[in-house]
Amino acid sequence: MAGVAPVRLIAHLDMDAFYASVELLRYPELRGLPVVIGGHRHPPEESVDPHTGAVTRKFATLGDYVGRGVATTATYEARRLGLHSAQGLMKGAALAPQAILLPVDFDRYRHFSRLFKDAVRGIAPRIEDHGIDEIFIDLTDAQLPTTGRDGAAPTAAACEGPFETAAMSAESEIDAWWRARDLAKALKAAVLEATGLTCSIAVAPNKLLAKIASEFDKPDGLTVLKAADVPTRIWPLPPRRINGIGPKASAKLDALGITSIGALAQADVAWLMARFGRNYGAWLHRVAHGEDDREVVTDSEPVSISRETTFERDLSAQRDRDQLAAIFTELCASLADDLVRKGYAGRTVGVKLRFDNFTTVTRDHTLAVPIQDARAIRHAAGLCLKRAPLARRIRLLGVRVASLTPVAGTRG
DNA sequence: TCTGGGGTCCTAGGACCC
DNA sequence: TCTGGGGTCCTAGGACCC
Numbered sequence: 496m497a498g499v500a501p502v503r504l505i506a507h508l509d510m511d512a513f514y515a516s517v518e519l520l521r522y523p524e525l526r527g528l529p530v531v532i533g534g535h536r537h538p539p540e541e542s543v544d545p546h547t548g549a550v551t552r553k554f555a556t557l558g559d560y561v562g563r564g565v566a567t568t569a570t571y572e573a574r575r576l577g578l579h580s581a582q583g584l585m586k587g588a589a590l591a592p593q594a595i596l597l598p599v600d601f602d603r604y605r606h607f608s609r610l611f612k613d614a615v616r617g618i619a620p621r622i623e624d625h626g627i628d629e630i631f632i633d634l635t636d637a638q639l640p641t642t643g644r645d646g647a648a649p650t651a652a653a654c655e656g657p658f659e660t661a662a663m664s665a666e667s668e669i670d671a672w673w674r675a676r677d678l679a680k681a682l683k684a685a686v687l688e689a690t691g692l693t694c695s696i697a698v699a700p701n702k703l704l705a706k707i708a709s710e711f712d713k714p715d716g717l718t719v720l721k722a723a724d725v726p727t728r729i730w731p732l733p734p735r736r737i738n739g740i741g742p743k744a745s746a747k748l749d750a751l752g753i754t755s756i757g758a759l760a761q762a763d764v765a766w767l768m769a770r771f772g773r774n775y776g777a778w779l780h781r782v783a784h785g786e787d788d789r790e791v792v793t794d795s796e797p798v799s800i801s802r803e804t805t806f807e808r809d810l811s812a813q814r815d816r817d818q819l820a821a822i823f824t825e826l827c828a829s830l831a832d833d834l835v836r837k838g839y840a841g842r843t844v845g846v847k848l849r850f851d852n853f854t855t856v857t858r859d860h861t862l863a864v865p866i867q868d869a870r871a872i873r874h875a876a877g878l879c880l881k882r883a884p885l886a887r888r889i890r891l892l893g894v895r896v897a898s899l900t901p902v903a904g905t906r907g
Numbered sequence: 908t909c910t911g912g913g914g915t916c917c918t919a920g921g922a923c924c925c
Numbered sequence: 926t927c928t929g930g931g932g933t934c935c936t937a938g939g940a941c942c943c
Binding site: 627845856857 | 940
């Protein structure tokens with residue numbers, strides 16, 4: 496291969512306050528108010544004026560909430576009151592009892608997820624799913640839609656192979672970044688048109704940097720970040736902003752006096768490896784320097800499929816035996832439905848228990864052949880449950896199937 | 908006023924095989 | 926009656942992500 500490899504153009508697209516924004520589409524009267532999404536109950540009560548036909552909705556507020564739910568999303572107005580995702584709703588209620596509370600409606604969010612991903616795919620097909628509201632997009636070979644413009648430059652993809660000429664492959668790096676910016680604008684417009692929703696996009700040389708940078712200009716943001724920008728724009732940030740450095744690693748770094756990504760980049764690799772292990776230590780060093788060569792993965796198979804539920808009150812294995820058994824059977828049935836719907840069977844069945852003190856245990860059982868139906872899952876999961884400690888009161892019960900193989904003959 | 912539900916990946920020890 | 930490697934599978938726990 497002659498010449499240098501062209502710079503990769505990797506975009507990260509993140510929908511803005513996704514669940515909440517989807518809800519605001521159907522309840523526009525809530526625009527500008529603090530709204531939190533979470534819990535199952537409390538859909539708005541609707542009343543219709545018999546004379547005018549006008550619909551009035553009465554919304555629940557956080558102050559009305561009783562239960563163990565957490566917030567999945569908060570509007571930007573709610574965030575200003577200190578509300579945020581993963582926060583207990585009861586805790587949120589103490590902060591802002593007047594905030595509107597809406598129940599989650601995953602089917603609706605999945606629908607809008609499909610809409611925005613299809614819109615992106617129409618412009619740049621190399622996308623990697625990263626949850627319901629995020630994707631990575633490889634823009635390296637993507638070209639702007641040519642609508643309204645004549646004589647567009649030949650695409651890099653079209654130029655690949657034995658007939659590539661020096662002139663055709665001569666897009667400069669500066670031109671590539673301008674192309675990326677134009678593509679990002681086109682993607683944002685397409686997403687807005689398809690869904691009525693805004694998103695934030697960053698384009699960078701890799702997934703790591705794109706993911707960090709998509710937060711820079713939220714909401715409705717557009718950021719282009721080059722490798723040369725790492726010292727000025729990435730190094731001042733706390734290590735926690737790196738995808739893969741969570742609360743534990745962050746606290747440990749903090750205790751070691753490393754409070755910025757720049758400080759992490761300065762740390763000696765061997766020193767990091769001694770404290771965080773060979774692999775993680777070496778990885779910390781690489782990501783602090785903005786290095787990441789992971790590909791955008793456009794197709795992937797699931798590793799496991801699971802169902803779990805947290806009870807409204809902690810249950811005792813002895814005293815609440817019947818209730819637990821009924822929930823257990825129901826979880827296995829839902830899981831079997833999911834497997835059939837998605838077209839998978841699995842050999843490893845597992846249970847998960849969370850106790851009143853929030854400790855968690857899991858038990859696995861691997862079978863000789865993959866299974867899919869509720870009774871077989873229930874039986875195998877029952878064997879797992881027999882090996883689990885059941886002295887403490889239980890707050891969560893889950894069932895999981897792994898070692899999946901696709902099965903033909905089921906409908907998706 | 909304690910902390911949802913759906914996932915992925917990594918580590919580490921033991922079994923078992925060559 | 927001592928002492929090997931390497932590879933893969935299984936299980937349990939934990940960090941982390943959206």
